[in-house]
Amino acid sequence: MSLSEQEIQRRQALEALRNLGIEPYPAEGFEVTHTAEQILSAFENSPEDFVNVKLAGRIMSKRIMGKAGFADLKDHTDRIQLYFNRDEICPNEDKTLYNEVYKKLLDIGDFIGVEGSVFVTRMGEISIQVRSFTFLSKSLKPLPIVKTDAEGNVYDAFTDPEQRYRQRYVDLVVNPGVKETFLKRSKIISSMRNYFDAHGYIEVETPILQPIPGGAAARPFITHHNALDIPLYLRIANELYLKRLIVGGFDGVYEFAKDFRNEGMDRTHNPEFTVMEIYVAYKDYQWMMAFTEKMLEHVVKEVNNGDTEVPVGDRKINFQAPFKRVAILDAIKEHTGFDIAGMNEQELRDVCKQLGIETDESMGKAKLIDEIFGEKCEPNYIQPTFITDYPVEMSPLCKKHRNDPSLTERFELMVNGKELANAYTELNDPIDQRARFEEQLQLSEKGDDEAMFIDHDFLRALEYGMPPTAGMGIGIDRLTMFLTNKSSIQEVLFFPQMRPEKTKSVPTPADFVKAGVPELWAAAALDAYGSVEEMRKAKDTQIHQKLNGLRKKKKLDIPALSLEDVQGWI
RNA sequence: GACUCGAUAGCUCAGCUGGUAGAGCAUAACACUUUUAAUGUUAGGGUCCUGGGUUCGAGCCCCAGUCGAGUCACCA
DSSP, rough: OOOOHHHHHHHHHHHHHHHHTOOOSSSOOHHHHHHHHHHHHHHTTOGGGSSEEEEEEEEEEEEEEEEEEOOOOOOSOOOEEEEOOOOOOOOOSSSHHIIIIIIIIIIITTTEEEEEHHHHHHHHEEEEEEEEEEEOOOOOSSOOEEOOTTOEEEEEEEHHHHHHHHHHHHHHHHHHTTHHHOOOOOOOOHHHHHHHHHHTTTEEOSSSSSSSSSSSSOOOOOOEETTEEEEEOOSSOOOHHHHHHTTTTOSEEEEEEEEESSSOTTTTSSSSSEEEEEEEEOOOHHHHHHHHHHHHHHHHHHHHOOOOOEEEEEEEEESSSSSSEEEEHHHHHHHOOOOOOTHHHHHHHHHHHHTTOOTTTTOOHHHHHHHHHIIIGGOOOOSSSHHHHHGGGGOOOOOOOSOOOOBBSSSEEEETTEEEEEEEBBOHHHHHHHHHHHHHHHHHOOOOOTTTOOOOOHHHHHHHOOOEEEEEEEEHHHHHHHHOEEEEEEESSSSSSOOOOOOOOOHHHHHHHHOOHHHHHHHHHHHHHSHHHHHHSOHHHHHHHHHHHHHTTTOOOOOOOHHHHHHHHO
16 A cells, blocks of 8 residues: 555644643543534523533644644534643643644644634634644545635535545535535434424335345346345345335334435436335325325425425425326327327337337237336426326236226326435235236236236235235435435435446555565566566566666666576565 | 446546646644634645557557446336
């Protein structure tokens, strides 16, 4: 491992601290009495409460002026300025603590604990006059320095998305606002959870490793269980398990679930993502629509200071309930002029052709309709809109429409032209369900690699009887994107999936020494071959000649090699 | 998958008919007792993503690759 100049200096500082008897990584905790936020918000009203404060955090900047100096301390709440005065920190003759430890050995990025009193500087900034400080953890790698001036201009921002996502810890430390996004995400989830709990629904956990990946149309990740010697799949949905629980007598269950889909990645798709699914017995999709819009309105208000309107890109989206409801066939009629109700597969193909939508042989009716809707209608629904009553072919787990058996009781919630939620009156007729699965099997044989598998255990559960049930799933990542106004899913996931980092190990002379090359020759061998592997590929005679050649050329002051020497190394 | 753009110091970026690299911040040293992107002076710091090619000579031109970003397609 080769270290940069600054990394070496920090290791030296680490040593210097230890030589002074200061442990840079102490085992003890540090008692914290205040946070930066508390001090900044309450000091002016009651300064008497802040004559003795202890807080801990990371040093974010340092400014020294002779016998006094400043630093910014960032704790989990905010940043606050520290004032270090030499004679305050070092009341006695020995000024080491100021001159050496504070001035030279304390680096940006270090965690320290400080004790002192709060005051206001001449410049009017609330600061802590430090009486004593304690190293809590030394930082060996320099953080990128992002500076903001009085006008709020940001300098040298740490912006490279690759580095920000790969090293989210750094992103969180130096880029203001990143943490807020994730705090909001957390709040969205807890707000939703509270809403469900208040209705008496039960949060449950269901298997992530599934023998049959059911509940959605998607390509799964496959893995293998050694003891059972069977393939297992990472779940693409948890729907079928939650419905089993309704069969078992739960009235309302929900789960915040990580789902996994082995498909493309882009700024709206990550291989693992979070979906909340909820199932409520004795309800239908009409009820669920009303429940969903009220729930969303509630969540949006909670995370958005009581406002239902949120900015998304250059638009504003209003989550005020009730949302508009449009049947999918009406939507298609409105945006394409075609009435596709009752059309067969061939007729739909013709419509696609006239609309300029590409199709292929593997597409059934469902996919064709989905294409038309996705291509021509979906982008038009900016404000939250329920699209309802999908054709039966598109929804194999959904109950047929009470008024039209060619349709289903399903809705999707479209926001900003994207699907945010999906819900059904759940199919609980086991015979119908079996028939629908069998249609999926035919699609699969036709080449649709996303068609659903038949889950016989799920059918068996339905045969015992499932009460009428409404179910709904909502994409938490997408919801978070809307509510934080981010245009990519990577911004709302702490650790989005990335291609593995290439760790190109740079060979050093030491590697050659380890391989048996004498130290005298290691640098030359590195020069000649670049890596141990390359050298091993060469013949001993070639190595012998090449290295001696190099010795001559570079006038190395070392004895010439014999062939026997070289044979001894490899 | 296609196209476009990018990769140079710890970070943000510059670089020129093709002549072995430069700024700001960060770092180090000195000065300075309340600074505000602190300041002033000085110094150090680089496999210019990788591999080939053209050339007397490549960070720059050509080819191939890696990684990333954006647009589109595919996929939900």
